[in-house]
Amino acid sequence: MMESLLVANRGEIARRIIRTARRLGIRAIAVHSDADAGMPFVNEADEAVELGPAAPAESYRNADRILDAARRTGARAIHPGYGFLSENASFARQVEQAGLIWVGPSPAVIELMGDKINARNAVAATGMPVAxxxxxxxxxxxxxxxxxxxxxxxxxxxxxxxxxxxxxxxxxxxxxxxxxxxxxxxxxxxxxxxxxxxxxxYYPDARHVEVQILGLADGTVVALGERNCSVQRRNQKLVEETPSPGLDPELREHMLVAAVQAGKAVGYRNAGTVECLVYGEPGSQSFVFLEMNTRLQVEHPVTEEVWGVDLVEQQLRVAAGEPPSVDLAALRPHGHAVEFRVNAEDPIRFLPGPGTITTWTEPAGDGVRVDAGYAEGTRVTPSYDSLMAKLIVHADTREAALARARTALASFAIAGPKHNLPFFAELLGEPSFIDGTYSTALVTRMRAARP
Structure with a gap:
């Protein structure tokens, strides 16, 4: 295992990666913009380097400054998280050319899957259905x-x-x-x-369902279940859950097998996600490939909770050429997990509402997890994505998970910036969400029904 890791990201995902790195005895190095100097991920790292101004082009998207920070701190590996440079094949090549370990798939695979047409053609050649x-x-x-x-x-x-x-x-x-x-x-x-x-x-009433794959150092590719990500606004996810409700068991198995075959066909290594659209009524469902994300997903915690595995740890092990920490083929899912993306945005139109956080009280208890990037006294700026935290709940059944979510959301207190917690309370009273029959049209329908 590498002895030091630079996390080329910010907020909750940087904090998430740092937590696993430190648990494994890896020296965690943070990089940050001047606007993020007092953020929790910076304070929790073993070492931190300021990159430059708040603008991503001058900080988190600036490959030269990140590589310079890696050289100056003696970092052995770079984890890109999600967003920013995580799916930038050129940056991945620069990392490898600098003699550092890239925690992700190969630059060639990132390049292939980063182009939707090439990705579509590549998976179609394996037999996966495409639209x-x-x-x-x-x-x-x-x-x-x-x-x-x-x-x-x-x-x-x-x-x-x-x-x-x-x-x-x-x-x-x-x-x-x-x-x-x-x-x-x-x-x-x-x-x-x-x-x-x-x-x-275009499938107007489809479900957005994705398969978590992990390409191991020995060339094996495994699937760790699927996630339903159909609660979206502006084609961007707000809520994710696993297992996906209302999915035909035969179709689920078909999707998992097809995702593994696609991963094997392109020589996939590390964590990735095969995203699909599922259409048709239960009992006669079909699916088509949407895209492959060559990185860790925002919603990876629901998979971790149900499968009992730390995906960041497995990413680091694959990158280091080591076997996984557990027998992934022997793992079996347990229970149901749901994730809510807590954003600094109004709960009606979902427009950003940055500001200084004056109150921040996280829920706690059995089956409740909060991956937060912010804390009381920190500021949500318009320079970055509005995601402040992710609330993840896990229980034996979906019904119990939704009940746990209602309690947890009610005790999550935020003041200062706008936030979308009221939307989640509304969602948990929506009949089609409760019974699991919802599609990607859900949020649009909910907003159209408002007076």
Missing amino acids: PGTPEPVAGEAAAIDAAAAIGYPLMVKASAGGGGMGMAVVHDEDGLRKQYAAVSGFAERMFGDRGVLLER
């Missing part, structure tokens, strides 16, 4: 209109290099396609430096 769509970027508006006529509406217009719910739009007719093709391609060029756009069939 009807374009096998290559559409070459202009006219080509997009022709392709749309062949595929059929409604369609999802996607930035090929996009991720995290960014760079996509739904269109229902040719007029909408003309407008959104220009908007998505322009956004893609500004955000990702790549105007590539693909078209895929």
